[in-house]
Amino acid sequence: MTLTLYTLDWVPDFPRGAVRDIRVRWALEELGRPYTVDTVPGGVKTEAHVAMQPFGQVPMIRDGEQTLFESGAILMHLGEGTALFPANKRSEITQWMFAALNTLEPVAMHWLLMILAQRIPDFFGPPPAEEVIAHARAFLMMRLDQMETRIAGQDWLTDAFSIADIVMADTLRMVASEDELGGHPALTAYLDRAIARPAFERAMRDHMAHWDAADAARETETA
Numbered sequence: 346m347t348l349t350l351y352t353l354d355w356v357p358d359f360p361r362g363a364v365r366d367i368r369v370r371w372a373l374e375e376l377g378r379p380y381t382v383d384t385v386p387g388g389v390k391t392e393a394h395v396a397m398q399p400f401g402q403v404p405m406i407r408d409g410e411q412t413l414f415e416s417g418a419i420l421m422h423l424g425e426g427t428a429l430f431p432a433n434k435r436s437e438i439t440q441w442m443f444a445a446l447n448t449l450e451p452v453a454m455h456w457l458l459m460i461l462a463q464r465i466p467d468f469f470g471p472p473p474a475e476e477v478i479a480h481a482r483a484f485l486m487m488r489l490d491q492m493e494t495r496i497a498g499q500d501w502l503t504d505a506f507s508i509a510d511i512v513m514a515d516t517l518r519m520v521a522s523e524d525e526l527g528g529h530p531a532l533t534a535y536l537d538r539a540i541a542r543p544a545f546e547r548a549m550r551d552h553m554a555h556w557d558a559a560d561a562a563r564e565t566e567t568a
């Protein structure tokens with residue numbers, strides 16, 4: 346069945362590599378499932394986009410008649426009945442999906458947005474006071490310490506690589522991108538193991554090629 350992944354038409358350099366279509370691309374590469382890519386404007390949101398994604402975000406997919414948003418829900422849909430989300434591990438993998446999306450990612454994003462506000466205030470608004478950022482960082486470190494203890498000695502969150510590892514590893518990538526994962530050797534090894542997977546490498550290659558093509562299209566438009 347035809348599958349379309351929707352991502353943004355263009356983004357500046359700083360979020361490239363981090364736009365969450367990478368999670369969907371990664372899962373699709375793991376599954377060997379072909380897909381096409383369509384885009385929605387990153388600037389002014391269209392009615393059609395908001396009809397599919399009420400927050401005007403990406404990723405979204407169209408799988409036959411079904412459209413879906415939220416990267417976690419998309420991965421559960423794609424993984425259903427496959428080795429990435431097998432029926433006999435459904436509850437355990439769902440638990441780790443929630444842990445990644447609900448316990449770790451919001452804490453990492455809260456901190457990261459403040460770091461980005463320091464670096465790119467024109468885009469993210471004026472940065473908060475240093476002690477507010479330090480507080481957010483301390484909370485993130487507590488969660489990372491907890492995950493460090495849990496992941497030590499095991500390859501993946503459950504007994505085999507799953508959709509939960511895609512979301513967890515992608516969340517840890519945000520932390521690693523700011524060089525803040527170093528004090529957590531087990532999590533660092535876990536992340537390295539995840540992103541060494543050929544499916545991730547193909548997904549990232551295509552993700553980055555999308556932005557290169559978007560740059561080229563813009564240059565043609567303005568020429």
Ligand SMILES: N[C@@H](CCC(=O)N[C@@H](CS)C(=O)NCC(=O)O)C(=O)O
Pocket residue numbers: 363364365366400401402403404414415416417
């Ligand atoms: N919880 C959502 C988050 C999606 C999200 O934050 N998407 C970003 C790109 S990574 C986006 O579309 N940003 C544009 C905007 O919010 O206007 C998911 O996991 O799908």
